[in-house]
Amino acid sequence: MNKPIISLEGITKTYYLGEQVVNALRSIDLAILKGEYIALMGPSGSGKSTLMNIIGCLDSPTSGNYWLNNQEVSKMSDSDLSVVRNKEIGFVFQTFNLLNRLNAIDNVALPLVYAGIPKKQREEQAKLVLEKVGLKDRMNHKPNELSGGQRQRVAVARALVNNPSILLADEPTGNLDSKTSHEIMALFEEIYAAGNTIVLVTHEEDIANHARKIVRLKDGVVEKTLI
Secondary structure: OOOEEEEEEEEEEEEEOOEEEEEEEEEEEEEEEEEEEEEEEEOOOOOOOHHHHHHHHOOOOOOOEEOOOEEEOOOOOHHHHHHHHHHEEEEEOOOOOOOOOOHHHHHHHHHHHHOOOHHHHHHHHHHHHHOOOOHHOOOOOOOHHOOOHHHHHHHHHHHOOOOEEEEEEEOOOOOHHHHHHHHHHHHHHHHHHHHOEEEEEOOOOHHHHHOEEEEEEOOEEEEEEOO
16 A cells, blocks of 8 residues: 555644634644645635644644654654755745745755755756746746746746655645636646645635645644545
């Protein structure tokens, strides 16, 4: 049987706001297999952003165990988490998060800088992945010289350049018009077909329907899973 690349067991996250206790996640169990395409859905306050932050190693659970690619990350220090984050997870954000002073190649190569990859190799890998996302003729352009859809393609290329275990996309079409959104989701389809694991966080039904499994959250628990 295909072993989970992500395994969450009893994941709980509690925040304290003054005297108020907020149970953002309540004993979440979730397994994601290698090569799966999953959407996390839920209304505001459902816990999907908290769950995404934990899956992305941006936050740690209050209790429970999280295994990512055979490593127990729920007990790691912040510095160890940052290493795992850079090596194992490719992030795509709603706001692109590109550096305006850098061209597409240098933006895409950023994770490789942190990984200590030599400059020539960084540029070669960045060019290769930019070709894959259809930006062969825009590699030397800066973000302000690109359309919204092209900027998101640069962001997707940056997320893929390290060959991560999972691609984590947070509302990746939130700043795009419907035509461009369709193009970006078609790109995700290609990435999935190439064998990548994708976790998509969205509140839009039509975007979630691109995934092969939908996990719906409500009040910090998994309400239901649709396949």
